[in-house]
Every structure is written in C-alpha cells, then in structure tokens.
Amino acid sequence: MPKTRVLLALAPVLLLTACGTEGGAGSGGADTVSPDLPVAGTAWRVEAVTVDGRRAAAPDGARVDFAEAGRARGNTGCNSFGAGVVLKGDTLTVSPDAVTEIGCPGDRQRFEKELLKAFSGPLKGTLKGDTLRLSSADGRNVLELNAEPDAPLRGTTWKIDGLVSKKTASSLPAGSEAKARFVVGADGRVTGNLGCNNFSATARLDEKARTLTVEGPAATTRMMCTSPQMKLETKLYELLDGPLTYRLNHRTLTLTDASGEGLTATAAAR
Numbered sequence: 001m002p003k004t005r006v007l008l009a010l011a012p013v014l015l016l017t018a019c020g021t022e023g024g025a026g027s028g029g030a031d032t033v034s035p036d037l038p039v040a041g042t043a044w045r046v047e048a049v050t051v052d053g054r055r056a057a058a059p060d061g062a063r064v065d066f067a068e069a070g071r072a073r074g075n076t077g078c079n080s081f082g083a084g085v086v087l088k089g090d091t092l093t094v095s096p097d098a099v100t101e102i103g104c105p106g107d108r109q110r111f112e113k114e115l116l117k118a119f120s121g122p123l124k125g126t127l128k129g130d131t132l133r134l135s136s137a138d139g140r141n142v143l144e145l146n147a148e149p150d151a152p153l154r155g156t157t158w159k160i161d162g163l164v165s166k167k168t169a170s171s172l173p174a175g176s177e178a179k180a181r182f183v184v185g186a187d188g189r190v191t192g193n194l195g196c197n198n199f200s201a202t203a204r205l206d207e208k209a210r211t212l213t214v215e216g217p218a219a220t221t222r223m224m225c226t227s228p229q230m231k232l233e234t235k236l237y238e239l240l241d242g243p244l245t246y247r248l249n250h251r252t253l254t255l256t257d258a259s260g261e262g263l264t265a266t267a268a269a270r
Contacts, residue, residue, distance in 0.1 A: 037090050037125040039066045043250035044132060044145035046074075051114040051141050059108055061159075061266070062115065064145060067249045072119075075266060076112035078104035080161060080171065083119065092134065093122045100162070100171035118143045151251040151267035153205070154184050158253050158265035160195075163235065166260035175228035180236065181268065190214065195232035196225035201240065212255065213243040239263060 046062035048055055059077035066072050072083045072094065082098040096116055104112060118141040123134040130147040160180035163170050172180065172195075182192030182199075190203045190212075201218035205211075218240055225233070239262060244255040256262030 035089070036087050037092065037127060039087070039092070039125065039127075039132070040069065042066050043148045043150070043252075045148045046077075046115065047144040047146050049111065049114045049118045049141075049143055051117055053140055055142075056111055056114055058115075059111060061268075062111070063148065063251070063266075064119065064143075065250055065252065067252070073252070074119075075161070076104075076108070076115050078102055078108045078112055081116065090125050091122055092125055094120050096120055102171050103174065115143070117141065148251055151248075151253075153207075153246070153248055153253070154186050157181055157183050157268040158192075159268045160236070160263050160265045162264040164254065164256055164260070164262040164264060169264060173228040173231050175226055176232040179229070180232060181265070184212070190218075194220065194236045196229040197221040197223050197233060199237075210246050211243050212246055214240045217241075236263065 043065045044063060046058040046064060048057050050056075061075050062077040064072055064074040066085065070085055072085045074081055076099075079100045079102050081096060081100070084095040084097060086093040096119065099116070118136070119134070121136065123136060123143070126133045126135070132145040132147070134143040134145070135141070158181060160172065160182070162172060176195045179193045180195040182190055184190050184203065184205065188203060188205070189200060191198075191200045193199065197220045199218045199220045201214045202216060204213045204215055206213075218237065220237075224230075239255070239257060242257055244257055244262065247254045251267040253265045253267075254262060255265075
C-alpha cells in the first residue's frame, strides 16, 4: 500500500491513541510518540487569512471541516472545495484537489485565492481553546479558525450549495446560487425557496432511519425566473417527490433519493 494511503488510514487511530508512547508511559525519551493534533471530526469557521504578511477578514460562510479521515472540505465564502490531508503530530500536509466554479464578486474572489493559498502544503497547527491556527513554515501564511458547534437538523436554515448524482457532486447552475434554501420546522413542515419560488410542504422525519419524506405535493408561489433558477427549481421539486435519506455532518447536510440523486446544503450563518 502506498505510504500516503497508510498515513491516511492510520490518522483516526493515531488520534484515539495519541496519549501512548513507544517507550512506555512517562518515558519522555527519544521514543515518545508526539500526539496528533485533535482535528479529526471537527468543523471550523474561518475568521481570517494572512498571506505574505497581509491579513484579510473572512466573509460569511467561509469554513473548513475535517469530517472524513484524510480529507478536508470547506467553503471559501463563495465556492466549495476539497483537499487531501495527511496528519502527523502537529503538522497537517494539505493538498487541495477540487474547487467548484461559481462566479464570485471581486472581494470574495480575492479572499478565495488567499484562502486556498494559505490552506496548502505543510501547516503547523496550534490549538488554544476553540481557536486553531494553521501556519506555513515561514509564518507568512496563516489560517485563523474558530470551532463551530454542530447544527441541528430542525430549525436551521440550510443553504443549498450543490447537487449530487450518485457519488459525484457538482455546483449549482450558474446564476441560481443565491436563493435556494430551506428550514425543517419543529411542526413537521419544510419551508424555503427552490431557487426561484418559495415553497411549503408537510414532511415526516424519521431520525432513527435518517429519512425525510415530503407528504403530498409542495405548495409554491408562481413567479417566473431566469432559466438557471427555473432549471434548479425543477430539479429540486423532483427530488422532493419521495423519501430522502439524510446525512448530517456538523454543519453540512446531504439529502439523497433511492437512485443516489440529491443535494448538499450548509447551515447558514446565524
């Protein structure tokens, strides 16, 4: 097995056994195993990025999640991204490998470029309370992160940010990104916007089976919108016609039907 895959497979195990040593407890000698930075399974809000000594505050929605072994996912405040991560001691070696291509306003484009530059290569992590700093070796590039609490399925405004087709994820159609969102209410209703029109529907939530089923047709407004918005609305309306399996991971929600078609959504900033 290639060395990289071995390290990725061992990362969760090392996290759980970080307090052990090769030379025995309390040896403190040369054979001491340095504990891995405890980031596996955590979610973070990006506070700021420093690139080449220049610090920029993050826009709403910028985040990084270490939800999967050997992977990081996040959002720049505009586009979603993914990266491979190898964890060894207090160092994360990050290899960005996927970014969606939503057009961003100029200020968010600049921040996205800086975030992706800072979140790349070997980064030393320093964890103090709910704050994590990831710094390049020369200290000129720094990513400042604050821990985010898990978002509850009910009562959270979920901003739809992608579509799923079996195991392939894609961004929303260009020009349709701004409006699509929904809330699962405590009263059993799902309300929101499908990309163009507002909608409301009765839903049955089975938290044990992790399914959400819309019961009966959704009621919608009847506005005409741009072609990308209408295309997204048609897709989402079709998805609501049947039971959906959900996966909730910190502040990211994935809903898929029996064929593997579905959507991804991120908890909106409060």
